Amino acid sequence: MFTKTRKTVPADETALNAQLLIKAGYIHKEMAGVYTYLPLGLTVLNNIANIIRQEMNAIGAQEVLMPALQIKERYMLTGRWDDKVVDDWFKTKLVNGTELGLGFSHEENLSPILKDYISSYKDLPVGIYQIQTKFRNELRSKSGLMRGREFLMKDLYSYAISEQQHHEFYDKAKAAYIKIFDRLGIGDQTFIVTASGGTFSKYSHEFQTITKAGEDTIYIDRAKGLGINKEVFNDEVMADLGLKHADLEKVPAIEVGNIFSLGT
């Protein structure tokens, strides 16, 4: 192996996770939020990806690989081209001047593909995922591997014939994520946390792992394995989840996964 342990790290590397991984020869810093995976780091990354792949396949999801280069017109349709709506776009251009984006997520890619293939209720539900490089133009990227500008992400998308069928798949996916975090050895520190649902649904579910370096604050009931994100920590949510103030503990955590209903 060509890497060795090192005593020094780049002066601008303030994140403990990246400092340790650089010293051990797992990664090399290219710029804030952008790292090269050296042989040891790539081995770990592939091991994680393969666990995720196995659990996605186990719930019947099918793997594809969508491109980073994104067509402007599709995002004009969904209202997500404007930098004021999506503030972390990287944008680029073809030689002929045509504007393109670098994918931060792939809803706009997958739905046109599915239109070619879904023609009957028998084709649903379907779950499709990829393990693919995302680009996010973070204003600040000081948390090492925790908030990258270019990073490998597993994104799973599901399509259903009805709300009931959707929720059945949602629950299967949630169970798969729990299994993944268990297999990765962080299951006992990872909680299903209720968070804001955004435009389409009341709540979303975050998988939050307790760590001192976490950027999020969550309130957890350790016995129940459940939690509430600080951003929606109020009496209504506590009542919905059947949680009591006395059982809750406030902890810092990092979001390691997220699952939500997008709507139509």
Added chain:
Amino acid sequence: MFTKTRKTVPADETALNAQLLIKAGYIHKEMAGVYTYLPLGLTVLNNIANIIRQEMNAIGAQEVLMPALQIKERYMLTGRWDDKVVDDWFKTKLVNGTELGLGFSHEENLSPILKDYISSYKDLPVGIYQIQTKFRNELRSKSGLMRGREFLMKDLYSYAISEQQHHEFYDKAKAAYIKIFDRLGIGDQTFIVTASGGTFSKYSHEFQTITKAGEDTIYIDRAKGLGINKEVFNDEVMADLGLKHADLEKVPAIEVGNIFSLGT
């Protein structure tokens, strides 16, 4: 599997390779030179990548994963930032206005990493490769998967203490490529073709596979398995290679690999 065979292809898809792969549900066209790999296509892509990976590992090369986002300053040092020098850059910007490029090749990334780790002649030779997504802003991209704007590429880089050590590794890599094309089932149609060496060496070696759809023209000696690219087809090259006019056949081909001495 959610894909089905299709009877139609996008009107702007003129390449036979892409037409057939779209009809069979292997790929989906996003834009010229940019495709999604559907489950069947991804399976084939992964099978090819794994054969390459095995043969790279067999010659002692080590796998890494470098990022697409590229720092301008490094290419200023090597003179490759200017669009007049490298005419297929995709460029982008950080939120703060800092210019970045999308990697078309990774020499500028790897050498700074090696500077951290190579401290003795005992550390050489070293071969390092990745199987990673390249971005090339092709003016025209009408050949389906044969000339992509975004595509998966295996790039292997070697570092040596002397010219002799370099050539020993070069020959090992060449043998590995022959083995790869044999295992992929195109070995008998693939020839080692002498081509222009560019700035640093007299010749480079291309691996060219005979196909009617090929964009290159080569002159081959089938018995010897050798050939000459049209661009350097002259008496001097024929003499260097020990080839005779009478034994040569002119055929169209596609470059499926390339190996060259970069220098210092």
